[in-house]
Amino acid sequence: ALALSIPFAYGNVMRLMGKKGFFLKNSEVIERLAKIDTIVFDKTGTITQNDDYQMSYFGDSLNQEEQTQLKSLTRHSTHPLSMAIYKNFSELEQIVVEEFRELPSRGLIGQFNEIKLKIGSEEFINGTIENKSDTSSTVFISFNEKTKGYFKINTKYRSGLEELIDELANDYDLHLISGDNSSEKENLIPLFKDEKKLHFNQSPQDKLEYIKTLQKEGRNVLMIGDGLNDAGALNASNASISIADDVYHFSPACDAILEASKFKRLSSFLKLSGSAIKVVKSSFILSFLYNVIGMYFAVSGMLSPIIAAILMPLSSVSVVAYVTLTSSMAAKRIKNW
The missing domain is CATH 3.40.1110.10 (Calcium-transporting ATPase, cytoplasmic domain N)
Incomplete structure (x- = not known):
């Protein structure tokens, strides 16, 4: 039962995210997204349409x-x-x-x-x-x-950008790094609040070094970009997302692809990643209790071999059902899901 918790919980979360336009490379990305504390945005093509x-x-x-x-x-x-x-x-x-x-x-x-x-x-x-x-x-x-x-x-900025930044700012340290000029700097300062976290005229190498600097400070960094200019930074970050107007047009260095039309839901996807970890942990506790109780009755001789043989596979079924239902319920509880 314990061995089934993670693949079924993460598999269901990947399915739920995929239906909403967020596609993960593999289930390990969920764990990495859950640990993120810093988000770095590219500008052109990422926060702009x-x-x-x-x-x-x-x-x-x-x-x-x-x-x-x-x-x-x-x-x-x-x-x-x-x-x-x-x-x-x-x-x-x-x-x-x-x-x-x-x-x-x-x-x-x-x-x-x-x-x-x-x-x-x-x-x-x-x-x-x-x-x-x-x-x-x-x-x-x-x-x-x-x-x-x-x-x-x-x-123009993507729809819902201001609301998304405000929501993410409650839980993450936000940065912006762009290869373009600083023409939009005055417009972006009210969104990101801190001018020191806005960087322009950055080469791909500059972006890569910026990510590494944040990581040396102990940060778990999520890089969000859209193309070739961001490939090094996307690959070096703890987790990376490519924004794609066309899901067949994305950087292979990324861990996940987010449909551009679903950009404003980014916060919801990150919250679900955190919820998935909680679901797995609670399933471990449930499975442990199930086995402790089962062992008690088995050792005390209160269960016949036939009943024990029936209950054993039921524990696996119950854990699978639990992680599937709870992860689905967790998604529904998230605002704007």
Whole structure:
């Protein structure tokens, strides 16, 4: 009976979470989520929506050939800003990109015959950052090392973000670390309260080191990201979640995938992980008492061999039923489940 408690309890919790759009790699992730005391969020594509934005272009006009090249290059990237540019030119045809490269937190490079196209941050394209006070995400473009212009992209936060942060702040230490500029910093300070826990212009290596620093302080860290830029940090954290607008589009370094539409339910999933541990512990106590009582009656000779043979498998059945029912009830008791 004891051996059945964990697989059936965790298996049922994984089933309940999966039905709500939260998919775990394995049952061990439940235990790790239950131990978390610190949560680190990525920004773009994690707390911001990929399908709701406003985009404007500034610079020299782009001819149709250049627009086609832009679409073709951004098609190969899953970064939210690249996807926004790709959708902007969705009506154009797509052509073959040669020597494609994606440099995390910097940009994209592709070759079209004799034309080298680069897309990315201002520092990546121009070597410097001139406008640090801009309140939008900017993506610069250059053809054959000559800057052509840039896109300004204003993204919106995911629905329920403010309520989610307020709820998580009661139980966890919250941080935000992003490879993008600090354009959203003033908007995020009221949410995260502490400006020192907001970090921008971070490379993938910076994110990884930040996670390791928190762990050296004795923290159990949950990293929540969405893509290639976060892969190192996701892999190094005690537990990791990838936010996916498309569940077939996620970082393989993560322990769990959360459908973007269910983002505001994150707190509920973490609470259920904690409840699952309590269910397992209580099932151990139940099984122990069952066996102690059974042994007492068996030793005292009050049970016939036939009755004992019947009660033995019943103990396993009762534990399985107990963990299944109690874990399901625990989920129903969670707010907004």
